[in-house]
Amino acid sequence: MDEKESRLVELVLGGQTEAFEPLVTPYRKLLLTLAYRLCRNTEEAKEISQETLMRAFRYLGSFDRKRSFKNWLLQIEMNVWRSLGPRAADEGTLRELAARNTPEDPEERLTGKEVREKLLACLDGLSPREREVFLLRDIESRSVKETAEVLRISAISVRVHLSRARDKIRELVKKRFLGLMEERR
Amino acid sequence: MNCSRVRKWIPLYAGADLSARKARRLEMHLERCADCGREIEEFRAALDGIRAVAGRETLDWPEAEWKGLMARVKSEKPGTRQVSPLSAIPKKAWAYGFAIILLLGIAALILRSILSPPAAPLLSEIITATPAQPSRSLKTDEAPSARYLRDVHFRVRTDRTEALDRATLAAGPTPEKTTQSLMSMTLVSQETGLKVHWTFNRNFEWKEKKP
Numbered sequence: 117m118d119e120k121e122s123r124l125v126e127l128v129l130g131g132q133t134e135a136f137e138p139l140v141t142p143y144r145k146l147l148l149t150l151a152y153r154l155c156r157n158t159e160e161a162k163e164i165s166q167e168t169l170m171r172a173f174r175y176l177g178s179f180d181r182k183r184s185f186k187n188w189l190l191q192i193e194m195n196v197w198r199s200l201g202p203r204a205a206d207e208g209t210l211r212e213l214a215a216r217n218t219p220e221d222p223e224e225r226l227t228g229k230e231v232r233e234k235l236l237a238c239l240d241g242l243s244p245r246e247r248e249v250f251l252l253r254d255i256e257s258r259s260v261k262e263t264a265e266v267l268r269i270s271a272i273s274v275r276v277h278l279s280r281a282r283d284k285i286r287e288l289v290k291k292r293f294l295g296l297m298e299e300r301r
Numbered sequence: 302m303n304c305s306r307v308r309k310w311i312p313l314y315a316g317a318d319l320s321a322r323k324a325r326r327l328e329m330h331l332e333r334c335a336d337c338g339r340e341i342e343e344f345r346a347a348l349d350g351i352r353a354v355a356g357r358e359t360l361d362w363p364e365a366e367w368k369g370l371m372a373r374v375k376s377e378k379p380g381t382r383q384v385s386p387l388s389a390i391p392k393k394a395w396a397y398g399f400a401i402i403l404l405l406g407i408a409a410l411i412l413r414s415i416l417s418p419p420a421a422p423l424l425s426e427i428i429t430a431t432p433a434q435p436s437r438s439l440k441t442d443e444a445p446s447a448r449y450l451r452d453v454h455f456r457v458r459t460d461r462t463e464a465l466d467r468a469t470l471a472a473g474p475t476p477e478k479t480t481q482s483l484m485s486m487t488l489v490s491q492e493t494g495l496k497v498h499w500t501f502n503r504n505f506e507w508k509e510k511k512p
Contacts, residue, residue: 133375134375136371136374136375137371137375144361144362144367145359145360145361145362148360148361148362149358149359149360149361152358152360153355153358158360161360162362162366165362166370166373169370169374170373170374170377173374173375173377174377231354232354232357232358235350235351235354235355236351236354236355236358238351239351251355253316253318254316254348254351254352255351255352255355255356260318275313275318278312278313278316278318279309279312279313280312282312282313282315282316282344282347282348283312285347285348285351286312286343286344286347286348288347289346289347289350289351290343290347293350
């Protein structure tokens with residue numbers, strides 16, 4: 117945790133609640149984006165992100181200053197997501213996807229947006245834990261050690277889930293985008 | 302090294318998460334196995350695709366919503382829950398602490414058994430070793446002779462009877478709770494049946510009693 121964050125935490129705990137905003141503003145995009153990647157629904161992502169910030173404010177006194185504040189926030193977000201119950205492509209998500217996607221024509225070449233949606237939909241094939249590990253390690257580029265710290269699991273467990281997640285992703289991508297694989301060869 | 306073993310490592314190798322030792326072994330295998338090389342390429346293509354798409358996709362709060370959220374958060378009671386001082390102690394320290402306490406406990410038990418004074422002889426053992434003798438008609442005018450001693454009975458009476466093991470006591474007659482630290486000795490002549498009864502106190506002062 118850097119000095120500036122430490123000072124802001126002190127101020128909030130000292131009763132100056134307005135110091136909370138500059139403390140969490142650098143992470144507002146990260147939290148919302150990660151929440152969206154977890155649930156793939158904008159409204160649910162906002163709900164998760166909001167609850168994360170509420171809990172961070174409520175439990176700021178228990179934050180261990182030796183740890184990274186960013187990792188602490190990510191840990192809370194993962195807990196919130198798990199406590200709300202990971203929902204794989206619920207009604208809201210499907211509506212959102214339907215609104216974004218044009219009807220698929222097998223003859224028509226996929227647009228960039230469709231490719232993006234189809235690629236991201238591969239994440240739905242992962243279990244909640246695999247998704248968490250994959251997003252933190254492969255998308256957020258956290259190290260294995262940091263991922264383990266955020267998820268409160270061992271580094272070995274991270275590697276096991278990561279291996280499974282990559283295996284599934286590769287299978288799904290291969291099924292849906294044979295061309296992508298062919299282009300690489 | 303065969304392909305099936307190497308393929309277990311490929312997902313981690315594709316994302317540069319395999320240990321250096323395993324990575325070297327896998328690379329040696331790749332030099333002569335084109336199939337595994339193709340598989341690695343497939344993994345990398347899939348990962349690069351997802352990373353590129355997900356990396357571009359970022360969300361941010363609309364400013365008004367963010368301000369509203371911050372106002373709601375600040376209206377809450379700020380976090381004052383402090384970390385317990387005990388939680389600052391690492392788990393390893395707890396484990397070592399418990400191990401040391403356990404070892405000290407065991408050492409104390411061992412030392413206690415070594416240093417404690419030896420227990421008094423078990424009354425019950427002595428008593429059970431001396432079954433009651435049938436009374437004989439005695440001729441008190443006959444002189445006792447050590448050569449003809451048929452039997453010697455020892456009886457120890459002690460105030461430590463409560464401390465004796467109940468299970469052991471149950472095997473023999475119930476000890477009498479009488480004056481403490483007395484030892485009595487009965488000498489019976491095999492030839493004449495003369496019985497002499499000596500009683501010793503703690504200071505080995507003795508009394509003789511002839512029936």
